[in-house]
Amino acid sequence: MVTCPECESSVVPAGTPVIGEIVECGDCATELEIITLDPIRAALAPEIEEDWGE
Amino acid sequence: MVTCPECESSVVPAGTPVIGEIVECGDCATELEIITLDPIRAALAPEIEEDWGE
Amino acid sequence: MRDILVVKCGGTAAVRSAAVCADVAAARRDGRPVILVHGGSADIDRLAVRLGVPSRRLVSPDGVSTRYTDVETLEVVQLALAGAVKPRLLAELRACGVKAVGLTGLDAGLLVATRKIAHRALVGGRRVVVRDDHSGRITGVNEELLSTLLSAGVLPVVSPPAVAEDGRAVNTDADRAAAAIAGAVRASTLLLLTGANGVLADRDDERSTLPVCRIPRQGPPPVVTGGMGIKLIAAREALLAGTGRVLIADGRRPHPVRDALAGAC
Amino acid sequence: MRDILVVKCGGTAAVRSAAVCADVAAARRDGRPVILVHGGSADIDRLAVRLGVPSRRLVSPDGVSTRYTDVETLEVVQLALAGAVKPRLLAELRACGVKAVGLTGLDAGLLVATRKIAHRALVGGRRVVVRDDHSGRITGVNEELLSTLLSAGVLPVVSPPAVAEDGRAVNTDADRAAAAIAGAVRASTLLLLTGANGVLADRDDERSTLPVCRIPRQGPPPVVTGGMGIKLIAAREALLAGTGRVLIADGRRPHPVRDALAGAC
Ligand SMILES: [Zn+2]
Ligand SMILES: [Zn+2]
DSSP: OEEOTTTOOEEOOSSSOOTTBEEEOTTTOOEEEEEEETTEEEEEOOOOOOOTTO | OEEOTTTOOEEOOSSSOOTTBEEEOTTTOOEEEEEEETTEEEEEOOOOOOOTTO | OOSOEEEEEOSSTTSOHHHHHHHHHHHHHTTOOEEEEEOOHHHHHHHHHHHTOOOOEEEOTTSOEEEOOOHHHHHHHHHHIIIIIHHHHHHHHHHTTOOEEEEETTGGGSEEEEEOSOEEEEETTEEEEEOSOOBEEEEEEOHHHHHHHHHTTOEEEEESOEEETTSOEEBOOHHHHHHHHHHHTTOSEEEEEESSSSSBSSTTOTTOBOSSOOOOSSSSOSOOGGGHHHHHHHHHHHHHTTOSEEEEEETTSSSHHHHHHTTOO | OOSOEEEEEOSSTTSOHHHHHHHHHHHHHTTOOEEEEEOOHHHHHHHHHHHTOOOOEEEOTTSOEEEOOOHHHHHHHHHHIIIIIHHHHHHHHHHTTOOEEEEETTGGGSEEEEEOSOEEEEETTEEEEEOSOOBEEEEEEOHHHHHHHHHTTOEEEEESOEEETTSOEEBOOHHHHHHHHHHHTTOSEEEEEESSSSSBSSTTOTTOBOSSOOOOSSSSOSOOGGGHHHHHHHHHHHHHTTOSEEEEEETTSSSHHHHHHTTOO
């Protein structure tokens, strides 16, 4: 369970999370990136310019 | 045991011969190269220009 | 330098590299300046198996699959392209009487790229941020080096990786590398050879080849199946950079380059 | 082209390739045309282990030990030199602000060699005729390619293999490749860097460096221990081909090229 840095809700990843996994906050829809596993922590997922086909 | 193509003496390699091994005819000192092992056959070993350090 | 031809030869077994080299050599002997660009996925995969390095794919959110190039894979890519595929092509071109010089993006900054620090991708069905991938987008081409070699009658044989501003190698798509090169040298023709019968309207129908494929200036290309998406992106980049025309044609024919230039596809 | 410097950088861990690149880059920036030649025995041996290819040596009747280059070993040599050592040197030179291009003998026939079809050698203590060795002696250098690159301000980074008349790769000694290149471009200086303190009168005394080593025009060189025999043969070949002078110096110093040119060894 991680705390959303935006709205401070609790976010529970589905199944066993992996480093780098993107989870969405159910309350504010912010995308979080799992940064560490033990203890489990998350940060805002980076905005990435989507480059079609890169 | 191989037959020397120069003087037709019998030449017995020391130990178990290997393909490519050079053996010298005891009678005429010709150098022979072992070409096949079963049956064992030999031919004149090639003259090779010795290139120091090649 | 007039009427430059850039040929991209795929790295799969289906594309006949010896036939490509023979055709390219014939064009060169006719006096046409030619640049050959190559990938080498089959050799990379084979060497990765021998070295025990897992081959993994990254699937981007828009569905495009690319090689997951961590540091170990980057080493394999470099070994296979510069140390196996390129010498083979050079030997084939030499057998056809052509003076060819092999280059990667690391040679005199031939292909400069910006590494993409983070990707969003699907790995094992999960959406993840990938940070250890060493691939990126080409931002510069040393056109002067290519011109110097072409003027000397030499045929450049070019492949990834590119080089990042920090001097490290960066993997990059070979089709898009060919496009960047074609744009930089203002090629009259960029020919992308593939293991298919050209661009197909219906991927299951080998006879549905499109005589002309229009690509929008932005956004997804009209055909994305079977690796064709990236080829069409590359074609767009080449055209926007000033390449005269782009042909996407069958690399499996006995005369892949000659036939494509003659209008077959 | 005036005052060309050819530097041969050994492939052992002892020779500091980063320091060599820094010095070579400084000479280049001073306007001096430079060609860097390299081997890569440490990388070849490491890759051979990873690929499960046995590293074997051939000992010639005169006691010189060379790599037994069967087809599989030749593949490893090519992978390691073109795909690992050369990209590293190019990256180091780029970091020093120098435009360098990597070449092997396969590029535009840069190094043409005659493969020695049969060798006499000692293998496991027995005298044998070896016929599956792919190595040979350089018979031609594409001097024009080197001049084209030097005139364009590019630093060529060259290594084996060479190419045989039949188009196949041929392994060749990197010191002798450097000598052939120095002769072909009429270099003013050929610098052979080594993991020792120059040419030693007594191999066990690091201070017994010979200030000048005279080599007879034919036959064995005066010092043959520790791989120095081939270096002296290479030096003789370079001098007979018109190289101004040959320096054999310590590659382990912090400034191996600068110090050697300044007279240290
Ligand atoms: Zn939230
Ligand atoms: Zn006899």
